[in-house]
Amino acid sequence: MKIPLWSVLVLLVVLAGCSAPRREDKAPSDTHVSADGWVRSGPVALAAEGDSGEVSISGIASLHSDSVTTIIVSFENASGAPVGHPAGSSVVFRPEVRVLRIQLPITVTKWSFTDKTFESGLVSRAFVVRRLDGSMALDLHLAQPASVRAAFGEGEAPLTVHLRRGGVALPAVADKGSSTVLLWPRPGDDSDTLAIEGYGRPFEANVEIHIRGAAPRDTFTNSADYTQTWGEFAIRLPRGARGPADTLLVGDSHMDTGKWLGSTVPLSRH
Numbered sequence: 001m002k003i004p005l006w007s008v009l010v011l012l013v014v015l016a017g018c019s020a021p022r023r024e025d026k027a028p029s030d031t032h033v034s035a036d037g038w039v040r041s042g043p044v045a046l047a048a049e050g051d052s053g054e055v056s057i058s059g060i061a062s063l064h065s066d067s068v069t070t071i072i073v074s075f076e077n078a079s080g081a082p083v084g085h086p087a088g089s090s091v092v093f094r095p096e097v098r099v100l101r102i103q104l105p106i107t108v109t110k111w112s113f114t115d116k117t118f119e120s121g122l123v124s125r126a127f128v129v130r131r132l133d134g135s136m137a138l139d140l141h142l143a144q145p146a147s148v149r150a151a152f153g154e155g156e157a158p159l160t161v162h163l164r165r166g167g168v169a170l171p172a173v174a175d176k177g178s179s180t181v182l183l184w185p186r187p188g189d190d191s192d193t194l195a196i197e198g199y200g201r202p203f204e205a206n207v208e209i210h211i212r213g214a215a216p217r218d219t220f221t222n223s224a225d226y227t228q229t230w231g232e233f234a235i236r237l238p239r240g241a242r243g244p245a246d247t248l249l250v251g252d253s254h255m256d257t258g259k260w261l262g263s264t265v266p267l268s269r270h
Contacts, residue, residue, distance in 0.1 A: 032168075034147060037149065038147035038148065038149055038164055038167075039093055039147060039148045039149065040093070040095070040147050040148075040167045040168050041093050041094070041095050041096075041167075041168055042092065042093060043090070043091075043092050043093075044090075044091040044092060044093050044100075044148050044149070044150045045090065045091045045150040045151070045152065046089075046090045046091075047085055047087065047088070047089045047090065047152040048087070048088070049087055050084055050085045050086050050087035050088065050089060050152065051075070051077075051083045051084050051085065051086050051087060051107075052086075052087050052107065053077060053078075053083075053107065054077070054078060054107050054108075054109050055075045055076065055077055055083055055086055055107060055108055055109070056075065056076055056077075056078075056108065056109065056110035056111055056112070057073065057074075057075060057104075057108060057110070057111040057112060057113075057128065057138065058074045058075055058076040058082070058112055059073075059074045059112055059113075060072065060073050060074075060113070060116060060126055060138075061074075062118045062120075062121050062123060063121075064120055064121035064122075067164055067165040067166070068162055068163065068164050068165075069121035069122040069123055069146075069162070069163045070160060070161070070162050070163075071123060071126075071140060071160070071161040071162075071163070072158050072159070072160055073085075073102065073138060073158055073159040073160075073161075074158040074159075075108075075158070075159075082156045083156060084152075084153060084154070084155055084156055084157060084158075085152050085153070085158070085159045086104055086105050086107050086108055087105065087107075088105045089102065089103065089104055089105065089152065089159065090102075090103045091103070091148070091150040091161060093148050095142070095145070095167065095168040095169075095170055096171065097171070097174065097183040097184060097197075098141055098142045098170050098171065098173065098174065099139050099140065099141055099142070099183065100123075100139070100140040100142065100148060100161065100163070101137050101138070101139050101140075102137065102138040102139075102140070102159065102161070103135065103136075103137050104135065104136040104137060104138065105135055105136070106134050106135050106136070108136040111128045111136075111229065113126075113128065114127070114128050114228075114229045114230060115127045115128065115230065118143075121143065121163075122142060122143055122144050122146045122163040122164075122165060123140045123141065123142060123143060123163065124141050124142065124143035124173075125140075125141045126138060126139065126140050126141070127139045127141070127181065127199065127230050128229045128230060129199045129224075129229065129230045129231070129232055130224045130225035130228070130229055130230070130231050130232065131224060131232045132224045132232050132233070132234065134224075137232075139199075140161070141173075141174070142163070142170060144165060144170075145165070145166060145167040145168060145169060145170050146163040146164060146165055146166065146167045147163070147164050147166065147167040148161065148162065148163055148164075148167075149161070149162040149164075150162070171186050172186065172187060174186075174198070174263075175263040175264060175265055176263060177200075177251045177260070177261050177262040177263045177264075178261045179200050179201050179202045179203075179251050179252055179261040179262055180198060180199075180200035180201075180202065180207070180250055180251035180252075180261070180262040180263045181198050181199055181200065181230070181263070182196075182197075182198040182250050182251075182262075182263035182265060183197045183198045183199075184196065184197040184198070185248065185265060185267070186265070187265055187266050187267075188266070188267070188268070189265075189267055190242070190267070191239065192238065192239050193236050193237065193238055193239060194211075194236065194237045194238075194239055194248070194267075195234075195236050196209065196221075196233075196234065196235050196236070196237065196248070196250060197233070197234045198232075198233060198250065198263070199223065199224075199230040199231055199232045199233065200223050200226070200230065200231065200233060200250075200251060200252075200262070201223070201225075201226045201229075201230055201231065202223060202226055202251060202252035202261075202262070203226070203252055203255065204226065205222045205223045205224070205225065205226045205231055206220055206222065206252060207220055207221050207222060207223050207233045207250060207251065207252065207262075208220050208249070208250070208251060208252050208253070208262065209221065209235065209237070209248075209249070209250055210248070210249040210250075211237075211240075211246065211247070211248055211249075211267075212245075212246070212247045212248075212249065213242075213243040213244075213245050213246030213247060213267070213268070214240070214241040214242055214243025214246060215239070215240030215241040215242075215243075215246075217237070217240070219235075219237070221233050221234075221235040242267075242268070243268065244268050245268060246266070246267040246268045247264060247265070247266050247267060247268075248264070248265045248266075248267055249262060249263070249264050249265075250262050250263050250265075251263055
């Protein structure tokens, strides 16, 4: 991916030990914010203004220096010209599922990747997700605890997110099958109602849900996409009886071999 001049300038800012670019959107007051302005959880930034036309995600870059990782997300219009962030974009930090979510409007219609792995830094993976309401999200999965700042640039400048090492303790890494990323529940969940949340690319958007153990159950839901990118799914189920070997399976199986391709989470605390 060709890195434009503005991203080189951002790198120089990071290496110089500065914080964020000149226009850094304030986090709302109800977030958990450190004394020096780094967000530990909750809403990070909201861009009321921005490009209002159809745009695509043209690229993502990760720059790492000392204890700070900078993620740069660039956009372009239908003609391939660089544009700024879409209007209505926001950044929300959900450390309880190890995700920094960049929420994007339905005007984002294309993307140059569906998921990406980063070999170093505070972000391990990125997923482009179509949400159930038709909007888009770019989910950044954290490799280590971190606090966050976000800057929506002016004009054609990209969206820039800074992560600094250290923050709220993170749960175990989400279980990822080849067709499913399960954000919730986490191992040992003992809730009366199972809130199942994640995204996947199961065949024909059919997400199988199996509870194995004291109260077996088989059902399904649908993901918001599967052909173009990862599709969000969400469902709530009553738990029923508990047992020492209760297990949740979410995803789908290989059509020919029957091999399980989804995520598996133990629900028992024993």
